[in-house]
Amino acid sequence: MIEFSLLSALLAGLLGGVHCVGMCGGIVAAFSFRADGSTPPFRLHLAYNLGRVTSYVLFGAIAGALGASLKLASFLPAQTMLYVLAQLVMVLLGLYLAGFNQWVLVFERAGGAVWKRVRPLFQKLLPVKSLPQAVLAGMAWGWLPCGLVYSILVSALAAGSATSGAALMLAFGLGTLPNLLGMGLFARQIQPFMQQRWVRRLAGLTVAGFGVWGLAVLVMRYL
Template sequence: MPELSLFAAFLVGFSGGVHCVGMCGGIVTALSLQAGRRQPVALQLAYNLGRIASYTTAGALVGLIGSVAFLSDTLYPVQQALYLLAQVMLILLGLYLAGLNQAVLVLERWGGRLWTRLQPLFGRLLPVQSLPQALAAGALWGWLPCGLVYSVLVAALASGSAVDGAALMLAFGLGTLPNLLAMGWLAGRLKRLAQDRRVKLAAGMVVAGFGFWGLAMWFGIGR
């Protein structure tokens, strides 16, 4: 898988920090401040390790499903459709990160039903007192409906490989890590950086550029 794809996934995770904090802020607060005291760093890391593990697992699953399209030449049109869909999603993600379009957020509605089933399980784990509990809570947190997550999952589906799909989602998860870990003393600085219009526009255009580049390759431009 091209390194640019991994870099794009990481950039989506990092540049979407404002969205991540908005979506996950309540959960981060609930996990960080329990019984009136701040949770230790080890538990914070365990929460996010569980969350990223869920992203990686989901990427492996959809990549495995997508690999079916690569088993036979008769499924070549499906391969092409998945490739084109992934490039379009990259473009839409880039426009969202640049603050120019919010179409990807429609995808969040799709995961609502799953989260309503998992949310009670998440609540039972609170208050978290141990690392295994923190890992379990983080793993459930990873299935919170998120348009950014679902958009990168489309690229994982088009990768046609469980390993590549997992790698894409791992890169995305690592990109979200700084913002969610830094909701404490560094939150203000990172939030200002992520909200800077120039930073958002530049990051969004880079991500969208990957999508346009992929479409150009598909149409044979630049070969």
């Protein structure tokens, strides 16, 4: 079932680009344009995203370890309950991306307090002038409160181990790369397309479908 979860996380990151445009557009714009009007080299955009995905992997490892500790503590139904919760959150995430509800924003508000502490450190790293600085800025960017990230973290919690949780968030992070790298290089061109209603609906309902399928797989195991 881990292969299915990895695929779900990868595609959620890819299709979640409709959310990334709105959530991370300002940060990507800050990375994409210099004071002299020039465009940063591609290697800097790679470094930003390397740092961001590194933070995601760290979060996934912590969440996976926490989920594993619940299992080791003899909470027999805990792993199944976490799996069901992860699939339900995936459905809610898809409906949010499609524009049908705002429930996932609860996760973003919960992370706001942490971002208030990280944001000053992030701002001190701007403007970015070197690759190490870009990686650090990207790692700070990974702490931005994001309902999409937090929703996938619930799946990492249900992954059963630190390694599996880290792998899940790595898959998700890799899924976000095409959109966020594309925004960095073609910010003005890609944003109007990603914000079209039909694009949002198609992407969101596809992500919700992963959650529904995950629940169906669980039900079929017990039939």
